[in-house]
Amino acid sequence: MPLADQWMVWSIIIPLIGAAIFFLLKERHHTIIVIISLLTLLSTAGLAFNVWKTGSQFHYAGGWQPPLGIVLYADGMSILMMLMTALVGLSISLYALRYFSDKRSLKFFLPLWFFLWASLNALFLSGDIFNIYVTLELLSLSAVALVTVSSQQDTSQRRDAVFAGMRYLLISMIGSLCYLLGVALLYAGYGVLDLKLLSEVIAPSPSVFAAITFITIGLLIKTALFPLHFWLPPAHANAPAPVSAVLSGLVVKASFYLLVRLWFGVFSFALSSESGLFFGLLGASGILWGSFFALRQKTIKMLIAYSTVAQIGYMFLLFPLAADMPSLWGAMAMNAGIYHLISHAFAKSSLFLCSGNIILAFGHNRIDGIGGIAKHYPLTFSALGLSGLGIIGLPISGGFIAKWQFLTASIGSGQWWWAVIIITGSLMAAVYIYIIWSRIFAPLENDIVLNPVPKSMEILALFLSLISIFMGLTAEPVLQMLHIGRHF
Amino acid sequence: MSEKDINSHLIKRIFLGILTTGLFLIMLAVIIKLPENEGLEEIIRGNIDKSGVSNKVTAVLLNFRGYDTLIEVGVLLLAVAGVLSIRTADTEIIRYQSVKPVDAVLSAFSRLIAPLIFLVSCYLLFAGAYAPGGAFQAGSVLAALFVLLRLSDMPPPRWINVITAGMIASGFLVFLAIAGVLMATGVNLLQYPSEYAGSIIFFIETAIMASTAFIFAELFSEWRHNR
Amino acid sequence: MKTTMLFSIAGIAVFFIGLYCLMAYRHLLKKIIAVNVMGTGVFLFIVSIAARANILQPDPVPHAMVLTGIVVTVSATAFGLALFKRIYYETGKPYLDNEDK
Numbered sequence: 001m002p003l004a005d006q007w008m009v010w011s012i013i014i015p016l017i018g019a020a021i022f023f024l025l026k027e028r029h030h031t032i033i034v035i036i037s038l039l040t041l042l043s044t045a046g047l048a049f050n051v052w053k054t055g056s057q058f059h060y061a062g063g064w065q066p067p068l069g070i071v072l073y074a075d076g077m078s079i080l081m082m083l084m085t086a087l088v089g090l091s092i093s094l095y096a097l098r099y100f101s102d103k104r105s106l107k108f109f110l111p112l113w114f115f116l117w118a119s120l121n122a123l124f125l126s127g128d129i130f131n132i133y134v135t136l137e138l139l140s141l142s143a144v145a146l147v148t149v150s151s152q153q154d155t156s157q158r159r160d161a162v163f164a165g166m167r168y169l170l171i172s173m174i175g176s177l178c179y180l181l182g183v184a185l186l187y188a189g190y191g192v193l194d195l196k197l198l199s200e201v202i203a204p205s206p207s208v209f210a211a212i213t214f215i216t217i218g219l220l221i222k223t224a225l226f227p228l229h230f231w232l233p234p235a236h237a238n239a240p241a242p243v244s245a246v247l248s249g250l251v252v253k254a255s256f257y258l259l260v261r262l263w264f265g266v267f268s269f270a271l272s273s274e275s276g277l278f279f280g281l282l283g284a285s286g287i288l289w290g291s292f293f294a295l296r297q298k299t300i301k302m303l304i305a306y307s308t309v310a311q312i313g314y315m316f317l318l319f320p321l322a323a324d325m326p327s328l329w330g331a332m333a334m335n336a337g338i339y340h341l342i343s344h345a346f347a348k349s350s351l352f353l354c355s356g357n358i359i360l361a362f363g364h365n366r367i368d369g370i371g372g373i374a375k376h377y378p379l380t381f382s383a384l385g386l387s388g389l390g391i392i393g394l395p396i397s398g399g400f401i402a403k404w405q406f407l408t409a410s411i412g413s414g415q416w417w418w419a420v421i422i423i424t425g426s427l428m429a430a431v432y433i434y435i436i437w438s439r440i441f442a443p444l445e446n447d448i449v450l451n452p453v454p455k456s457m458e459i460l461a462l463f464l465s466l467i468s469i470f471m472g473l474t475a476e477p478v479l480q481m482l483h484i485g486r487h488f
Numbered sequence: 489m490s491e492k493d494i495n496s497h498l499i500k501r502i503f504l505g506i507l508t509t510g511l512f513l514i515m516l517a518v519i520i521k522l523p524e525n526e527g528l529e530e531i532i533r534g535n536i537d538k539s540g541v542s543n544k545v546t547a548v549l550l551n552f553r554g555y556d557t558l559i560e561v562g563v564l565l566l567a568v569a570g571v572l573s574i575r576t577a578d579t580e581i582i583r584y585q586s587v588k589p590v591d592a593v594l595s596a597f598s599r600l601i602a603p604l605i606f607l608v609s610c611y612l613l614f615a616g617a618y619a620p621g622g623a624f625q626a627g628s629v630l631a632a633l634f635v636l637l638r639l640s641d642m643p644p645p646r647w648i649n650v651i652t653a654g655m656i657a658s659g660f661l662v663f664l665a666i667a668g669v670l671m672a673t674g675v676n677l678l679q680y681p682s683e684y685a686g687s688i689i690f691f692i693e694t695a696i697m698a699s700t701a702f703i704f705a706e707l708f709s710e711w712r713h714n715r
Numbered sequence: 716m717k718t719t720m721l722f723s724i725a726g727i728a729v730f731f732i733g734l735y736c737l738m739a740y741r742h743l744l745k746k747i748i749a750v751n752v753m754g755t756g757v758f759l760f761i762v763s764i765a766a767r768a769n770i771l772q773p774d775p776v777p778h779a780m781v782l783t784g785i786v787v788t789v790s791a792t793a794f795g796l797a798l799f800k801r802i803y804y805e806t807g808k809p810y811l812d813n814e815d816k
Contacts, residue, residue, distance in 0.1 A: 009677045013667060016562060020661050023569055024653055061555035063679030068531055070555050072677075108573035115566045122559065130780055134559045137787045141563060145570030145794065148801075159805045162574070166743065166798045166811060173750045173791055174737070180784060181730065181757050185518075187777065188764040191525040210518045501739050508735040515727045522723070524767055527774035544775035545782070553779060560783050567790030571797040624786055707793035 007047035008059055008074050008125055011082065014039045015118035022110035030097060033110065037093040040117060044086040048079040048481075056485025058127075066128070066194035073127035073195075076484030077338065081124045081257055084342050087467060088249050088349050089117050091460045096242045098454040099356055105240075109149050116142040116246065123254050129183050130193045132258060136179065140172040140222065143251045147239040157238065164234035171231045172222055175255075179218030185211035199266040212267050219262075222255035225279075225316060226286030229309045233293075236305040241356025244301060248308040249349035253341050256315055260337070263319065276323035283316030284421045291428035295435070300355045300365040303432060304348065307391060310425060311344050314406070317418055321409045329413035335479050336405035342478070343398025343471045347390030350464035354384045357453045357461060367435060372444030379458035381440055383465040388433040390468035393426050398471025540685025542618045549622065550689045554678040558663050561696060564703050565660045571707055591641070598640035605633040613697050617686070623659075623693040627700025634705040638713075648712055652702060659699030663692055719767050726760030729753075743802065743809045747795045754788045 018036035025032070051057060056075040063069070096113065100106035119138035126132045148165040150158055187193060189208060190201050202208060224232040232252070236244050263271050290310030297303040318337030322330040357380045358373065359365050374381045386397075393399035403422055410418035444450070471478070532544055532552065539547035549557050609629040616622030637644070666688060667678050675681075680688045705711045733753030737746055758781045765777040803809055 006671055009671060013664065013671070013677075016558075016660075017664055017668070019562070019569075020565065020657055020664060023565060023657050059676060061677045062551060062553070063676045064535075064552050067528055068535060068552050070553055108569065111569045112566065112573070115562060115569075118562070119559075130783075131553075131556055131559075134556050134563075134783060134787070137791070138559055138563050138566065141570065141787075141791055141794065142566055145566065145573060148570075148574050148798065150573075155805075162798060162801050162805060163811060166795070166802060169791065169795050169798065170737070170746055170750060173788075173795075174734075174753070176787075177730075177750070177753050177757055181760065184757065184761045184764060184777075184780075185522075187525075187527070187761075187780075188767070189523050189525060191527040191774075193776070205521075205523070206518045207522050210515065504735055504738050508731045511734075512728060512731040515731075516724060519723050519727055520720070522764075522767075526770050527765070528776045529770050529772060529774040532775055533772075544772075545778045548775050548779040549782060553776075556779075556783055560786050563787050563790050567793050570794045574797050574801050622782075624782060704789075707790075708796075 004046075004050055005057065005059065007043050007050060008057065008072055010043040011040060011047055011121045012118055012125070014043055015114045015121065019111045019114035019118065022107075022114060025107075027103075033093055033097060036114065037090045040121075041086040041090050044079075044082045044121070047074055048083055051076065051079050051484055052481065059125075067192045067197055070131045071127040071194060071196070072125045074125055076481045077257075077261075078124040079484075080338070080342060080478065080481055081253070082121055084253075084345050085117065085120045085124070085250055088245070088345060088464065091349070091353070091464055092242045092246055095245075095353055095356070095457055095460045098457050099240065099242055099360075105149055109146070109240075109243075112142050112145050112149065113246070116146065116251070120250060120254055124257065127195050128193050129186065129195060129198065133176065133180050133183055136222070136255070136258075137176055139251065139254055140176060143247060144169045144172060146243040146246070147235050149240060149243065160234065161238040164231075164238045167231050168235040171228075175218040175221035177218070178214045178221070182211040182213070182215035182218065185214065195261075195266055199268075202266060202269070204269060209270070212270055215262065216259065219255045219259050220282075223252050223259065223312060224309065225282050225312060226289050226309065227282070229286060229290070229312070232309055233302060233305040236308060236352075237299070237301040241301075241352055241359065244305070244355070245349035245352035248305065248352060249345040252308070252312060253345060256312070256341065260318070264322070264334075271319070271323055273320070273323050276320035278319075279316045280320030280418065283313040283319075284418070286310060286313030286316070287421055287425040288313075288428075291425055291432065294432040295428065298366060298368075300358060300367055300370070300436060301352070303367065303436065304351050304355060307351075307429065307432060308348060310429065311340075311348070311391070314340050314344075314403075314422070314425065317406060317410075317422070320415065321406070321413060321418065324413075327413070329409045332405050332412070333409040335482065336402045336409060338482055339398065339405065339471075339475065339478065340402035343390055343402060343468050346464050346468035346471065347387040347397075347399060350383055350387035350461050350468060351391070353457070353461035353464065354380050354387070357457055360457070361450050361453050362448070363451065367439055369445065369448075370439050371442030372448070372450070373440040376444065376450055377453060377458060379455075379462050380453070383458070383461040384436065384440060385465075386462075386469050387465035388437060390465070390471075392429045392433055396472045397469050398474075399468070401472055401475045538682045538685070540680065540682065540687075540689050541616075543616060543620070543622075545620070546616045546622050546689070546693075550692060551680065551685060558667065558678065561660045561663055561699075564700065565657060568656055568703055568706055595640045595642065598636055598642065602633060602637060605629060605636070609633070609697070609701075613693060616693060617690065623696035624700055626693075626697040628704055630697065630701035631704035631708075634701065634711045635709045638709065638711040644712060652706065652712065655702040656699055656706060659692075659696040659703075662695035666692060717767065719763050722763035723760055723767075726756045726758075726763055728756070729759060730756030732756070741810050741812070743799050743811060747792060747799065750795075751788065751792055754784065758784055 059072040061070040119135050123135040185207050192198050221228045236247050287310045290306050294303050294306035321333030324330050390397040390399040393403040407419050539551040541547050609626040612621040612626035730753050733749045736749035761777045761781050766773040
């Protein structure tokens with residue numbers, strides 16, 4: 001088999017090899033980190049290029065075709081997710097090198113981080129419901145462990161991180177077990193684990209609806225949709241900054257990706273205007289709830305974490321708007337949801353990297369004490385500004401494209417009430433982003449001594465925020481890619 | 489605890505009890521009508537000759553769905569990395585204490601039983617090819633041996649500290665290396681050539697057994713600590 | 716009703732017992748055990764579906780699924796216990812919330 005067909009496997013194997021190497025290495029090896037990250041990016045890019053050229057691809061793990069074996073499946077949607085992961089991932093790897101200044105934290109961060117990267121790629125490529133369970137577990141466990149990787153924090157922060165990690169672990173184990181029970185119910189009914197075969201035989205029945213309920217609840221817990229979001233703000237705010245960026249930017253997106261894959265694929269018969277409305281209402285509540293609490297936060301990281309709760313809500317508006325998929329508006333809502341997911345990943349991870357820079361510079365991240373950024377850290381300042389634009393969804397940013405399409409779809413399909421929610425949420429986002437912006441212009445307080453921030457950390461935050469803005473210009477090719485080999 | 493607290497506690501529990509019982513009853517109605525299905529038994533029986541082993545569970549675990557097991561071994565290694573990251577010297581409050589320095593019966597009995605446990609774990613590993621058993625079971629038994637020896641005040645030699653990290657990673661590394669080498673020869677992920685499948689599976693299982701033993705001992709105890 | 720159905724029902728019952736304990740108790744060790752009980756319930760259910768239909772030999776796939784699930788749960792439990800020890804060391808209390816009781 002030519003190398004061209006192996007890219008997708010290497011995109012999983014290479015970060016796994018990296019994780020094993022970093023588990024054993026005693027000393028930090030900057031070159032190896034760069035090599036592994038670049039190789040992962042390269043294999044993802046190779047896969048994306050192939051899919052772009054020749055359409056969706058299969059790979060039969062073990063050479064066994066379903067239902068016996070596991071199939072890996074790369075279509076436009078999965079490669080978009082993987083490209084997003086690779087770009088954010090490369091930045092995180094480089095950022096972590098400088099951020100974890102003590103050897104011990106870096107030594108523990110690296111294997112966990114590469115396990116997480118591998119699990120994301122494996123999850124996006126998986127075409128088998130039980131294999132998805134295994135990759136979800138690898139993802140959740142590495143995410144939980146990353147929350148508690150200590151860094152230069154004081155005792156009370158470390159304690160908060162451990163508490164948040166424990167809560168996150170328990171809640172994500174419940175999520176995994178609910179998902180596994182759903183898988184068991186499906187296997188009991190149909191005797192297959194392959195998604196494609198399952199979608200051919202599945203039919204409405206009580207046990208199938210029970211399975212759908214369990215799987216959906218399990219994934220909603222992991223996505224932190226309102227009202228199952230309560231674990232997210234402490235976990236995302238107390239983790240080290242690069243970890244927060246990964247959790248908010250990528251990890252919650254993975255379980256959302258699965259929800260979209262399953263509901264618009266295997267479970268599409270269950271997707272009606274009622275179930276769409278259910279997701280939509282929870283999403284809308286999430287937008288309002290998250291934005292409201294974001295306004296009340298005293299620290300930047302807490303604010304950004306609540307903003308994630310709100311932004312997750314937007315993604316779920318995809319379900320009511322795209323429930324009748326063949327229509328023009330449905331397709332547009334699907335585009336909007338995925339586009340929002342990707343541009344939010346870049347903007348939010350950039351914001352968290354900025355918060356890491358601020359913590360390093362000021363020694364804290366209280367919103368009222370960060371004057372002087374504009375003057376002393378112009379790169380971080382620019383990154384804060386640009387990624388803020390993306391979060392609010394102002395024109396020329398990727399967030400604008402997504403929200404505009406959401407608005408058009410909701411008005412076009414006559415569901416104007418979602419448009420009201422979207423606009424309200426954007427206004428609230430504008431206010432909480434403004435809360436940060438208004439302080440960064442303030443002059444530096446006299447008695448504060450600023451710590452130097454490595455240039456590379458500032459540049460990486462800026463790099464990600466530039467991508468989130470740049471996405472305002474790339475809608476056409478990205479959305480073309482999304483439609484490659486789409487089932488739905 | 490005040491009376492009010494106790495009351496609110498009780499109300500909470502009664503509420504949760506009613507909730508979970510209700511959910512259980514709903515599930516009961518679903519389960520009773522669960523459709524029957526033969527699953528994948530027949531197709532696995534049809535392909536078992538090509539898998540290299542005759543035990544169907546081992547064939548599924550290491551061959552048909554070997555990719556799942558690769559990730560699963562990754563999860564084990566990940567757990568060790570996570571546990572080590574939060575296990576620092578200052579948190580070890582429940583330090584292992586050798587309360588009974590010399591317990592003649594315990595140590596004599598452990599001496600007697602240790603080779604037997606080792607034999608059982610090796611048997612489990614070999615039996616995995618044709619009967620219930622396999623690498624994880626064998627590894628767990630071996631881990632129990634490590635812990636038992638430490639509890640009987642027979643700590644491992646000091647050089648064990650040198651090889652522990654390597655042993656912990658060995659199962660995952662061997663599995664990954666085999667996947668990588670096979671891929672380089674141009675076949676699919678973990679696609680074993682059928683004439684060597686049996687040997688490859690046994691090789692992987694041996695590595696998984698050894699590393700599982702070290703991993704479980706490391707995760708749940710301080711079996712390496714000398715006094 | 717076949718015997719295997721009894722196991723399926725028992726599995727689901729154990730799952731919900733675990734869920735109840737997880738929500739009803741504050742002690743973290745109890746919570747960790749409760750999650751394990753939930754897991755055991757799911758595994759019992761999965762094993763029970765291996766032999767429901769009229770086939771000569773049980774289906775090996777559920778067995779493999781359970782083995783994988785057990786290893787994953789053991790890993791998560793080990794990590795949970797390590798976190799628990801850390802929390803107990805930091806606060807002297809085995810609870811997640813800081814209330815004094």
